[in-house]
Amino acid sequence: MKINYSPVLTSQNYGTNYYQVIDSTFDNKNVSFNPKIYGENVTIENNTFAVSSAICDQAKAQAKISKAIVIEQNNTPVKIDIFQNKETCVAGNLFITLNEYTNRDIIINIESETATFANLNLVFNIKKSANANVTILSNANNAQIFLNIEAKIEENAKFKSVTISAAANEYVLKHTTSLLENSTSETKCLYLGKNKDKIDLNIISEIHGKFANSTINVVGSLNNFAEKSFKGTIDFKQGAAKSYGDEKELCLMFSPSCKSKALPILLCAEEDVEGSHSTATGKIDESSLFYIMSRGISKRDAIKMVSMAKFANIIQSINDEETKNKVLNLIDRNLDNV
Amino acid sequence: MPKTQIKDLNTNIYNFKNKDEYAYKIKNGLTKDIVCEISQKKNEPKWMLDIRLKALETYEKLSLPTWGPDLSELKMDEIATYVKPKTNMKDNWDDVPENIKDTFEKLGIPKSEREYLAGVGAQYDSEVVYHSMKKDLLEQGVIYTSMEEAIEKYPEIVKEYFSKCVPLTEHKFIALHYAVWSGGSFVYVPKNVKLEMPLQSYFRLNSPESGQFEHTLIIVEDNSSLHFIEGCSAPKYNKVNLHAGCVELFVKENAYLRYSTVENWSKNMLNLNTKKAICEKNAQIDWVSGSFGSKISMLYPMSILKGENSKTEYTGISFAGAGQNLDTGFKVVHLAKNTSSVVNAKSLSKNGGICTYRALVKVTPNATGSKCSVNCDGLMLDDKSRSDTLPVNDIQTNDVEFSHEAKVGKISEKSIFYLMTRGLSEDDAKATIVRGFANPVSKELPLEYAVEMNRLINLELEGAIG
Structure with missing residues (x-):
């Protein structure tokens, strides 16, 4: 079964347009959905919304349980734990609305030692002049994680998201932002692929309004036999005059057996815009390593230093100190095996 | 600030029609009988007819691509x-x-031959009508002739290479090409021969509601x-014409081939061409491509870097005006150690034109130890047009230096302001920027008629911007 399609297809022979899973991936699983939500000025409501998109129709059909929360202004972060004790398979929809002029940090943890499967639709509605800083950490060593994130960003609103895939056998992310006038979207992704991990990232930013600003920044490392496919799309719709869009992708490859595919798409139907993308793939530059090692630092530490420097932009965007330290530890552990 | 406006290229110099006269025109459509009839008219050997029939079978099995421009108006009947x-x-x-x-x-064409070229071939509709080459090259063993004559005179060489670079199963329109191909050039450059002056083939399609399916085979x-x-x-013409040619290039050890194309098909042409090169050890293939014409183009030249240290460079420009959808790009496959590729693609779209850069690395x-650098820029000249970039990068080893950059947008107001502070008028500033944008490619375009093309672009800019 082919899932997580790119919005615009290129030749099917390239194998980058979609992600392939076995047909029964979303069938016959005993799924539950009981996310724990912590935070002040947060109202949990009965959901009346419908999910507009998902990784695929089967994933949409499986995620039958929905929760909706409305977030108002407060200085403390909102924390959401997706997995509860001993839960192994979760599937559900979470609708998060940030009311007008609200400025909040939201931290979503998809962490579990026992988890084997997660299929989540996270739908954000960022109202006018609101500002959401969202961090989503996926850390479940032996799990398949299917994550669909949608964000509708209204006028003058900002949506900054950092998604981190620290551990998962299979990590499939579809991240769609839709920008209205004068809104901002900053999408940052960090992945750490090892063993036979498979990572498929499909990040789409649709710019509808004038003076909107969208950036996509994806950085990660691959080791052993890990495979990553990145599909990034910045889509300037007609009417998006004076808007700006940029996507950057960097993939550090630590093993000759890992594979990296990238499809950075730039679609432009408006003249008065600035759009750019860049991708770079390869191992760490030998001369940088040599320079650091010539200062008496071991090769492993030199690799860590250079890698951390590449990841720094994303790590610094995590506002929550506890999550930031957790991510730093996970990166450190991951680089130990390089 | 007033809008930047650039007139369409003046293509009238290419738009004169001759009376639709021919010695023979096959009936419209694509059937086994038609394929056999073409082969019979050409008095071909059986192995070529077998390829044609196999290709027809493949054409019928393959479906239209699910991606790219809409080809529904193409009716083979x-x-x-x-x-x-x-x-x-x-x-x-x-x-x-x-x-x-x-x-x-x-x-x-003949003027260029006298002044700049080592040899010329001219194809009119489905057959080559003129081929000539300088005598000293003949003496060195260089072969430059039509594909039909090559099959007759050099069957062993043709049989060894024909359809080996571009297999007939690659896509629907290459299968169509192999079923009905006619005309095209055959070039064989023996070992240790360096041609100082270029060879040039010119393809002219005069007949309405017809297709051109020339096959070019070059071995260096x-x-x-x-x-x-x-x-x-x-x-x-009012109805669509079809061009589904094929170019197969073989660049052997330490050899160099530069393949330049200026394509200015009329705006009723569907240009579904296929070009591929195989590069052996230390060889280099450079592509220079200017796509200005056709209603729809799907054209993605490809380099296969098969030998160690082989190299390729692609420099291309597309200019899509009203009613044009130019879906072009470049594909490169690095198969051997220390291979390198450099891609520099530019596109200009205006007046509702669509430019798409679709590529593979x-x-x-x-x-x-391979290196690859890709750069593609799109310049939008109004808000009715489109400029899309869809590059695929598939990297399967860590010992590689790969980078890709793309930009799309309009002429920067800052740049215009900068040039105006240096004393240029606003019109001149804009014209300078557009010319500068196209310059890395246009300076590489070949010789006489490319010079003409460059002059055309420049004149149009000078007259119309502001």
Whole structure:
């Protein structure tokens, strides 16, 4: 079964347009959905919304349980734990609305030692002049994680998201932002692929309004036999005059057996815009390593230093100190095996 | 600040029509009988007919691509796949019939031959009508002739290479090409021969509701070099014409081939061309491509870097105006160690034109130490047009240096302001920027008629911007 399609297809022979899973991936699983939500000025409501998109129709059909929360202004972060004790398979929809002029940090943890499967639709509605800083950490060593994130960003609103895939056998992310006038979207992704991990990232930013600003920044490392496919799309719709869009992708490859595919798409139907993308793939530059090692630092530490420097932009965007330290530890552990 | 406006390229110089005269025109459509008839008319060996029939079978099995421009208006039942002009191939310009000679005179082909070229081939509809080459090259063993003559005179070489670079199963339109191909050039450069002056083939499609399916096969042997130029044009008719040519290039060890194309098909043409090169050890293939014409183009030249240290460079520009959808790009596959590729693609879209850059870079596990740099820029000249970039990068080893950059947008107001502070008028500033944008490509375009093309672009800019 082919899932997580790119919005615009290129030749099917390239194998980058979609992600392939076995047909029964979303069938016959005993799924539950009981996310724990912590935070002040947060109202949990009965959901009346419908999910507009998902990784695929089967994933949409499986995620039958929905929760909706409305977030108002407060200085403390909102924390959401997706997995509860001993839960192994979760599937559900979470609708998060940030009311007008609200400025909040939201931290979503998809962490579990026992988890084997997660299929989540996270739908954000960022109202006018609101500002959401969202961090989503996926850390479940032996799990398949299917994550669909949608964000509708209204006028003058900002949506900054950092998604981190620290551990998962299979990590499939579809991240769609839709920008209205004068809104901002900053999408940052960090992945750490090892063993036979498979990572498929499909990040789409649709710019509808004038003076909107969208950036996509994806950085990660691959080791052993890990495979990553990145599909990034910045889509300037007609009417998006004076808007700006940029996507950057960097993939550090630590093993000759890992594979990296990238499809950075730039679609432009408006003249008065600035759009750019860049991708770079390869191992760490030998001369940088040599320079650091010539200062008496071991090769492993030199690799860590250079890698951390590449990841720094994303790590610094995590506002929550506890999550930031957790991510730093996970990166450190991951680089130990390089 | 007033909008930047650039007029369409003046293509009238290519838009003159001759009377639709021919010695033979096959009936419209695509059937087994038609394929056999083409083969029979050409008096081909059985192995070639077998390839044609196998290709027809493949064409019927394959479906239209699910991606790219809409090709639904292409109706093979309305296309004549073979139109034989009222002459055979000549090697003396004076022997070519007046009306055909006049066509190529207007396009400047014989003048270029006298001044710049080592040899010229001219195809009118489905057959090559003129081929000639300088005598000293003949003496060095260089072969430059039509594909039909090559099959007759050099069957062993043709059999060894024909359809080996571009297999007939690659896609639907290459299968169509192999079923009905006609005309095209065959070039063989023996070992240690370096051609100082280029060879040029010009393809002209005059007949309405017809297709051109020329096959170009070039073999550059060890330590040799060649610059080959290809030009194409056609007058405009109301119904669609089809061009589904094929170019197969073999660049052997330490050899160099530069393949330049200026394509200015009329705006009723569907240009579904396939070009591929295989590069052996230390060889280099450079592509220079200018796509200005056609209604729809799907054109993605490809380099296969098979030998160690082989190299490729692609420099291309597309200019899509009203009613045009130019879906172009470049594909490169790194198969061996220390191979390198450099891609520099530019596109200009205006007046509702659509430019798409669709490309592939594939670095296989064996291609360690390879380097690849891709740069593509799109300039939008109004808000009715589109400029899309869809590059695929498939990297299968870590010992590689790969980078890709793309930009799209309009002429920067800051740049205009900067140039105006240096004393340029606003019009001149804008014209300078657009010319500068196209310059890395246009300076590489070949010789006489490319110079003409450059001059055309510049004149249009000077007259119309502001």
